[in-house]
Structure formats: structure tokens, C-alpha cells
Amino acid sequence: MWLKITDLKAGYGGKEVLHGIDLDVAEGEIVALIGPNGAGKSTTLRTVTGLTAASTGSVTFRGEDITSRSTGWLVKRGLVLCPEARELFPGMTVLENLRLGSYAVRIASQEYDRRLEHVYEMFPKLADRQNQLAGSLSGGEQQMLAIGRALMSEPQLLLLDEPSLGLAPMLVTQMFELITTINARGVSVLLVEQNAVASLDIAHRGYVIEAGRIVGHDDAKKLATDPRVREAYLGGV
Structure with a gap:
């Protein structure tokens, strides 16, 4: 597995938030982690990327134990978090914000130019606004920049x-x-x-998390048709 999380526990201020998470992502997959507010979704990502310390359990990436490794160290190895708050x-x-994205990997100028061109190809609006302050962008543009x-x-x-x-809604579809x-x-x-x-519509597989525990895991299409998941997270549609 590309990413493997095993019996991961973590929390804040002495309060445990994750109670033994098991989750994996294979190479080439999109894996969705869904659940209610406060279930531990963001904490899972923060613990994987070293922003929150794991109390027990392990995280491996491409077969290497990365538990509690620093965020910068992980970026150099190809594991990157795009945070909720951008x-x-x-x-x-x-442009300055984009340049910071390549800082940790210390690439040559020619490689930097290639990556920047790639990002501008994907987000033409960023190319048009490259000299504009990030704080003056719309919400959608800020998410593109992140x-x-x-x-x-x-x-x-x-x-x-x-x-x-x-x-x-239109930007959600585009995202x-x-x-x-x-x-x-x-x-x-x-x-x-x-x-x-x-x-679940775009994912290959999905996990359902509640109160810091994984309570469901399956192919994304099967999860989307599971009556319990539909009632709890898909509005019963």
C-alpha cells in the first residue's frame, strides 16, 4: 500500500480524539474519508503529516515508517497536505505563495519553471493573477492557490x-x-x-469515521448505496 495507517491514536491536551484508526491508500487511488463534524477526519490528516503527534500506532508511506516525521521531511518524500483553512x-x-510550495524540495530553476507552468496550465486564473495579493482573491481562487x-x-x-x-455550487463541481x-x-x-x-462519486474506495473510529469501509459505489450511509451522510437520497 502507498499509505498504511495502523491502530493510530492521537489527540490534543491529553484528550484522545483518534481511537485506533486503520486506513490505507493504494497507489493511483482516490480514497474518501467521510463522517460528521468532530469525527476526527482532519485530526487523521494532521497526524499522518506530523502536525499532531501520534500516541500509539503507526503510519507507513511507500513501505517506510513515517510515524511522527516532520511535515517538511514528508514533503520531500512526496506526501503533502492541503489544509482545510488553506x-x-x-x-x-x-506567485510568492506558489514559490513557497517548492521551497522544501529545493529544485533547480528550470524545474521550478516547469512546475509553475504546469500549475498555471491547470489553473489559468492563477497565471492571470500571479502578481495579485493572495488575500484579495475570491474563496474559489484561494482554494485553487492552496x-x-x-x-x-x-x-x-x-x-x-x-x-x-x-x-x-458551480465551483464545488469544478473542484x-x-x-x-x-x-x-x-x-x-x-x-x-x-x-x-x-x-464517493469520484473515489475508488471510502471510509466512514465516527467519534474517532472507522465504522465502515468499502468500495465507494457500494458505500454510496449502503442504506446506513445514505441515511446518515447522504441525506437519505
Whole structure:
């Protein structure tokens, strides 16, 4: 497995939030992690990427134990988080924010230019606004910038935390189309989303998390038709 999480436990301030998570992502997959607010979805991503310390359990990436490794170390090995809050630098330009995405991997100028061209090809609006301050962009444009910054490191596994949050319905559709495009270009994806319908529609497999525990796991299409999942997360549709 590309990513394998085994019996992972973690929390904050002495309070355990994850109670033994088991989850994996194969090379080339989109895997969706769905569940209610406060279930531990974002904490799972933060623990995988070293932003939250694991208390027990293990995380391996491409066969290597990465449990509690630093975020910068992981980026160099191709595992990158695009956070829920985007965490852009609003007082810096679009181009400056994108440049930061390649900082940890220390690439040559020619390679930097190639990656930047690739991001601009995927997000033409960012090219048009490259000298504009990130803080002046619309919500959709800021999300494009956050993902574009993550792509500047050319991840092999991209962790996306609520990429459609706060976007207009038309932009939500475009965002999920973009995720499938990224995956088609060879990037595996672990997707955390409140929009369970759209997530399972593009995912290969899915996991359901409740109160820090995985309570369901199956092929995405099977999960989408599971009566319990439909009632709890898909509005009973």
C-alpha cells in the first residue's frame, strides 16, 4: 500500500480524539474519508503529516515508517497536505505563495519553471493573477492557490482537507473535476470532505469515521448505496 495507517491514536491536551484508526491508500487511488463534524477526519490528516503527534500506532508511506516525521521531511518524500483553512500568506502575491510550495524540495530553476507552468496550465486564473495579493482573491481562487501550492512540490500522495468548503455550487463541481484530473496525472489522493455524495462519486474506495473510529469501509459505489450511509451522510437520497 502507498499509505498504511495502523491502530493510530492521537489527540490534543491529553484528550484522545483518534481511537485506533486503520486506513490505507493504494497507489493511483482516490480514497474518501467521510463522517460528521468532530469525527476526527482532519485530526487523521494532521497526524499522518506530523502536525499532531501520534500516541500509539503507526503510519507507513511507500513501505517506510513515517510515524511522527516532520511535515517538511514528508514533503520531500512526496506526501503533502492541503489544509482545510488553506493557510495562505494573504500579504504575499499568488506567485510568492506558489514559490513557497517548492521551497522544501529545493529544485533547480528550470524545474521550478516547469512546475509553475504546469500549475498555471491547470489553473489559468492563477497565471492571470500571479502578481495579485493572495488575500484579495475570491474563496474559489484561494482554494485553487492552496492546491496549486501543494502541487508545486509534485506530491505522490496528496491529502486534501475539505477542498470544497465555502465554495459556490458551480465551483464545488469544478473542484471535484479537478481532483479527478490530478489523480489521472498520477497523484494518489486521500480526500476528507463533508460533501459525502461528491466524494464517493469520484473515489475508488471510502471510509466512514465516527467519534474517532472507522465504522465502515468499502468500495465507494457500494458505500454510496449502503442504506446506513445514505441515511446518515447522504441525506437519505
